[in-house]
Amino acid sequence: MRLFACVAVLVSLVYHCEQAYRQSDRIIWMIDHLLINKNPSDALRSALGELRALIQSRPVRFHMAYFFCLNYSLLVSIASVVVTYTIILLQNMN
Helix, strand or coil, X not given: CHHHHHHHHHHHHHHHHHHHXXXXXXXXXXXXXXXXXXXXXXXXXXXXXXXXXXXXHCCCCEECCCCCEEXXXXXXXXXXXXXXXXXXXXXXXX
8 A cells, every 4th residue: 555655646746747847838839929920019029038038048847855856867766766675575575
């Protein structure tokens, strides 16, 4: 049951991180759409350009209490450790 709870937490974590990444991609897509198709005023065009540059220059990053960065390589490492530990436990039970 604990393994199921850990998997559920990790899946939820990955899902919410992906939603945040997709949201920033959507914002950039909407800014591009406004700049290309809607012909905004010069002030709005410069503000949207600055917002787009800001979103691209400062990507979304997730930290665990600023102790370490949460990324895909960390999640793969955690999964590898869990699988290895499970295999060792199963071998020692016999």
